[in-house]
Amino acid sequence: MNKVTVYTTTTCPYCVMLKNFLQAQGIPFTEVNVQRDPIAARKLVATTGHMGVPQTEINGQWVLGFDPEAIMALVK
Template sequence: MNNITVYTTSTCPYCVMTKNFLAQNNISYKEVNVEKNPDMMQYIVSKTGQMGVPQTEINGSWVIGFDPDSIKEYLN
């Protein structure tokens, strides 16, 4: 079982692309909107040093931006 969290904002087109990619591949994930939860923005910056979204945490590894190849690579 993969543990996947996608960190997003409401206005980010690449966030939508990432969520669509996961949905089309029947990959379940949790979404955290960092606009609605600023503490989580601090969390991802502390983990990756990156401010942008989407950031996807997969089993403790991080994928920055919309990157289907890296997402597939980190899935069990």
């Protein structure tokens, strides 16, 4: 079972594309909106060193931005 977490903001078009892509692939995911959750936002930056979204954690590996190929390479 894949553990997929997508970090998003409310206004990010690439976040919507990413969520739609995961849904189309039948990949379940948890969404964390860092715009609404400042603690999660700080933790994300501390972990990855990046402010931008989307960022996706897949089984402990990180994908920055909307990168379907990288995502599919990490999904088991």
